[in-house]
Amino acid sequence: MLDHRVLHSRTGTARRALLLTCGLAALGFVALLSLGLGSRSVPPGTVLQALLGTVHDRDALVITEMRLPRTVVGLVVGAALGLAGALLQGVTRNPLTSPTTLGINAGAGFAVVTAIYTLHLTQPIHYVWFAFAGATAAALFAQALARGAGDLDPVRLALGGTVLQLVLVSWTSALMLFSERTLDEARFWLAGSLAGRDLAVLTPVLPMLGIGASAGLLIMPALNTLALGDDAAHALGVPVARIRVTALVAVVLLAGSAVAVAGPISFIGLAAPHLVRLTVGTDHRWVLPGCLIAGPLLLLAADLAGRLLARPGEIEVGIITAFVGAPLLAVLARRATR
Template sequence: MSVETRAAPGNETGGPAGPVVPTARPAAVALRSIGLLVTVGALVLVSLVSIWVGTRGIPFASIWHLLWEPDGSEASVIVHDYRIPRTVLGLLVGMALGLSGALMQALTRNPLADPGLLGVNLGASAGVVVAIAFLGVAVPLGYVWFALAGAAAASVGVFLLGSSGRKLATPDRLVVAGAAVTAVLYAFNWGVLLFDPEAFDQFRYWTVGSLAGRYGDIVLLLLPFVVVGLVLAFVLAPSLNALAMGDQMGRALGVHVGRTRVLAAVAVMLLCGAATAAAGPIGFVGLAVPHVARFVAGADQRWVFAYSTLLAPVLLIGSDVLGRVLGAPGEVQVGIVTAFLGAPLFIALCRRRKLVML
């Protein structure tokens, strides 16, 4: 698919041009737009299946009727109080993980980066460990604020380490700082849990990654963080297109490199932190989905972000439905299913094409 790039025109005083803006042929744009519409259709379909499938069998015709006309019956309560909030949570968590993964790979220019590279996942886990082991918090809604605080603290720590001294927080420095913070948090978490069997027993249900038992209050709590992260990521997409060609080229095209990296890190923290706080660490979604998006849409981050935002919830909600089917009358947690589905998908992508950012 042929793609050209151009810089936005400079100002009248001869100042630097704006961020690079990839341009594609009209036919390519049309194909990408059609692909987005197809992805939206797939997302609607898998969401309806998620509302339909559960431990109690309810005919789809009844489900469809209850969606628009709740009648207070037991089936209506199941649909509106349990299945719809669970599906909406899967939508938000999937969007957050997919977009944060694409943003992380663009920020670090590393095709193997995932949202946890800034220590967000381990930071959220540390917050949950503190809540359970030291404060006696025992419900998912209680974990959320601690997980968000832990994710934020870890992200700030990584960025401060990556920008220590007189140097900017370059991708390489961020990766090294993220690895160091992750190692420390990993040791802290398991050091606490190994000496507290009751805390470990509670923590293991959260850390596997699940959408079960999360209701409308968690969805409402998660929504503002995801919306702000989504808006921030898409605003940064043109600047990240420029930085993909290197910091010097980005500066020449008018990009404020340091500010762009700070804002991108904030977006990753908001998206991945909120998703991890709500559903626990869920692997491979943020790593594999952006590669599928680039395979379909090319290198333009605006299209990559759009496809990642839609494809990730398709994978996550579909995995949740599959876990309910395979584990009936119980269920297999979605974090386990995404690992089994995401790993082969990622390996197949690695074998078919080089993992490049441009």
């Protein structure tokens, strides 16, 4: 019997490892497509030569100066959103929760629009610190509402974050109505996009991304115990409050940085954990690493679709994810009610 259980466990581990390997291969394929496809298609051989620096023609410049930074930003932002969504769903035990629930997107949007209105900012790299500060402040305020006089309540967290999001979105819309210039500058960023982002925009947030990812991955085993319920986790010696706070801090760092770089892109943090759980199961020791693959895979695929559907123009990736994510949310909500 023991040998049978050990064999079953090893088989399950090998299967999950194979699935993650296949996910990595799919991510590499989509990243290659992201480099080669767009308003102008470039053959794979030319893409490889451009990356190796053996050609320097117009196509090579398009790849190295525009598509490569865009693809790298998509990989980083997608991984951050996917991991943040998995952490948040794990600590709240709510499959419909995403970073948007904490008011992160709305907080970043309000801060950026306010900065554009008052300081006349014009470049995405100038938005980064304002977006991160707004996302952090909104998330901390939502946590304060959820904490009250006792421990952090996941239900109050979801409700408080949703209310805060609605308020901040209303304030943001009102502010843009006062200034047509602010509306023109902010609407592109608020749509959520990878276009026009170079690698310099990642530099300010890399430390936060590293700290957030490390903190999230360190608490993977504790999230499995937390899934049994707070009472069971306490009985097994898990410091529930500390794990929950650590996870939420990691979510703020990851999602806040992602929104600061690419704008408020929705549904990646919601969809990636569900996709991973469908393939590798509910063990967070596999779900969280899987989301580091599924998040950028979904984001780059959506960005690629936006480029191909409107050639020679493009549709912002935030619009694509919202268009696909809204029906997904309806399906998940219906399953949850059942």
